[in-house]
Amino acid sequence: xxxxxxxxxILGLILSINSxxxxxxxxxxxxxxxxxxxxxADERAVYPPNSEQSILYALNALDAAGTEVDVQMTKDSVxxxxxxEFIALDQKNDxxxxxxxxxxxxxxHNDGKKHPIxxxxxxxxxxxxxxxxxxxxxxxxxxxxxxxxxxxxxxWALNNEMAELEEYKKWRFTANSRNIxxxxxxxxxxxxxxxxxxxxxxGIDYVNAYELDLIVIRLSALTEExxxxxxNANVDYGLLSVKTKKEIxxxxxxxxxxxxxxxxxxxxxxxx
Amino acid sequence: xxxxxICISIHSTAQPSFGVHSKVGQNxxxxxxxxxxxxxxxxxxxxxxxxxxxxxxxxxxxxxxxxLGYDYxxxxxxxxxxxxxxxxxxxxxxxxxxxxWLFDPKMILGPSxxxxxxxxxxxLAGFGTTVNAVNSGFYENKSKFTYLNxxxxxxxxxxxxVNSVD
Numbered sequence: 410x411x412x413x414x415x416x417x418x419i420l421g422l423i424l425s426i427n428s429x430x431x432x433x434x435x436x437x438x439x440x441x442x443x444x445x446x447x448x449x450a451d452e453r454a455v456y457p458p459n460s461e462q463s464i465l466y467a468l469n470a471l472d473a474a475g476t477e478v479d480v481q482m483t484k485d486s487v488x489x490x491x492x493x494e495f496i497a498l499d500q501k502n503d504x505x506x507x508x509x510x511x512x513x514x515x516x517x518h519n520d521g522k523k524h525p526i527x528x529x530x531x532x533x534x535x536x537x538x539x540x541x542x543x544x545x546x547x548x549x550x551x552x553x554x555x556x557x558x559x560x561x562x563x564x565w566a567l568n569n570e571m572a573e574l575e576e577y578k579k580w581r582f583t584a585n586s587r588n589i590x591x592x593x594x595x596x597x598x599x600x601x602x603x604x605x606x607x608x609x610x611x612g613i614d615y616v617n618a619y620e621l622d623l624i625v626i627r628l629s630a631l632t633e634e635x636x637x638x639x640x641n642a643n644v645d646y647g648l649l650s651v652k653t654k655k656e657i658x659x660x661x662x663x664x665x666x667x668x669x670x671x672x673x674x675x676x677x678x679x680x681x
Numbered sequence: 682x683x684x685x686x687i688c689i690s691i692h693s694t695a696q697p698s699f700g701v702h703s704k705v706g707q708n709x710x711x712x713x714x715x716x717x718x719x720x721x722x723x724x725x726x727x728x729x730x731x732x733x734x735x736x737x738x739x740x741x742x743x744x745x746x747x748x749l750g751y752d753y754x755x756x757x758x759x760x761x762x763x764x765x766x767x768x769x770x771x772x773x774x775x776x777x778x779x780x781x782w783l784f785d786p787k788m789i790l791g792p793s794x795x796x797x798x799x800x801x802x803x804x805l806a807g808f809g810t811t812v813n814a815v816n817s818g819f820y821e822n823k824s825k826f827t828y829l830n831x832x833x834x835x836x837x838x839x840x841x842x843v844n845s846v847d
Contacts (some may be wrong), residue, residue: 453738455709455828462826470813471739472776538822598791654736677776678741 438680439660440474440667442544442647443467445492447476448671450652459490460524464532468541471673475542477585480529481560486566487549488529489515494552506553527572537574542581544603544625544647544669547595549588560594568597585625589615603647607633615644623666625649628656636663651676684721697722698842700799702730706834710785711737715748719838726752732770738812739774739783746772746783754793762793768807778818785811787832799840808833 413580428601446463446542448454451591456463459478466474467473479492495504498518512528519525529545536543547567549558552680571579580599586592587605595602601622608633612624624647626635631648647667649658670676698722704715717730728750730785735743752766787809794802813826 448738455738455826465824466813469779469815469817469822470781470826471778472817474783479700672738674739674741675736680744681742 424585439665441673441676442667442669443473443476443477443673444669444671445477447673449492449649450671451670452469453652458492461527462524467673468539471671475544476533477544477546477669479546479548481548482566483510483512485511486562486572487512488566490529490532491526506551508558509553519553524595530573533571533574544583544585547584547586547591549586549591557588560591563591564594564596567595571597583643584624589619593619600657609638612642613638616644623647631663684702698840700840702728702836702838704834704836707771708741708832709830710734717748721840724754726754742774744774746770752789753826760795764793764803765790780816782814783811785830787830801838803836805834806837
């Protein structure tokens with residue numbers, strides 16, 4: 410064995426690094442948002458989804474244009490940031506749903522936790538001094554009772570949580586829902602509205618009928634024909650469920666205004 | 682670390698052995714590649730290298746960062762040793778409106794096999810914290826994020842001279 414061995418290995422590594430540095434072809438730069446703060450997927454998350462640290466990490470450390478968070482309404486009409494359909498609040502680990510518990514119960518659950526569940530008003534406080542953007546994914550279904558939440562109460566709760574924010578800053582928030590009745594009920598000043606769907610034509614119809622600002626679509630649900638429909642209708646759209654390098658590359662086949670990504674750095678790096 | 686290496690060298694009559702090292706592995710930041718120089722003196726090893734992550738969850742421009750390391754070998758037999766030590770990775774990246782400094786100190790532990798007089802293969806487990814210090818252009822905002830990090834890496838070292846303790 411001689412020194413050439415070592416040299417070959419080093420050269421091989423340098424070549425592999427160099428090839429991964431090659432720039433991809435030019436693409437228009439969409440705004441990259443973090444998913445549930447930084448990332449919803451376990452393998453991508455540095456902090457728990459929808460936690461304050463996860464949101465701040467996305468906005469500050471990774472320099473995302475904004476962040477998407479999941480919003481659910483408690484029984485006493487407080488909006489909290491939480492993704493899952495069910496939650497174990499007591500020590501027995503019995504599962505319940507956010508719409509079935511009061512904010513006080515969540516505060517008890519939060520006690521001593523490093524990354525507690527936060528209220529939407531806490532996020533609003535952060536965003537008072539941060540000019541970036543937020544998509545509020547409004548969860549509209551109570552999985553415990555198998556009923557939709559009350560849209561009027563939801564709108565009241567949203568306005569209550571947003572009350573601290575100056576009116577002219579509300580345009581940086583977007584209310585996103587899969588429930589058009591809930592979206593139609595939402596009236597929160599300059600706040601934008603987005604409809605999440607896999608049905609492109611339905612989305613386009615709703616954008617026109619309800620004066621929505623954009624459609625949010627899962628990347629896997631968007632086809633070339635769907636993108637043509639959206640372009641022809643001049644409807645802005647955002648792409649969701651972008652995680653792997655392959656998925657990041659696939660977004661470049663379309664012209665999304667925003668990308669809600671589980672890999673902020675990878676997505677931004679690709680478009681840079 | 683360099684000072685420590687010099688101090689150890691001048692307090693002994695044995696000669697240090699210099700070499701190069703490469704490493705591939707994975708931790709919470711991403712897949713890592715590392716290249717650099719190494720210095721082995723008795724049971725003490727020092728490394729100075731460049732570390733690069735791709736794919737990763739932090740960097741957009743993917744410039745390499747600096748990697749420093751020290752390890753101590755417990756000699757069980759001529760073919761295999763157990764090494765314990767520490768590494769520190771330092772990265773800086775200017776994003777659109779923020780500057781990110783990433784510090785990645787870790788304890789490392791694992792076996793090292795002597796493949797020949799010159800080559801060593803290492804399998805290292807690392808555990809430590811990652812500190813992201815951010816200076817944002819908005820409102821002169823400075824923030825720091827700290828989280829646990831764990832790493833598994835495979836390293837290869839080539840030494841130009843034969844180590845006096847081998």
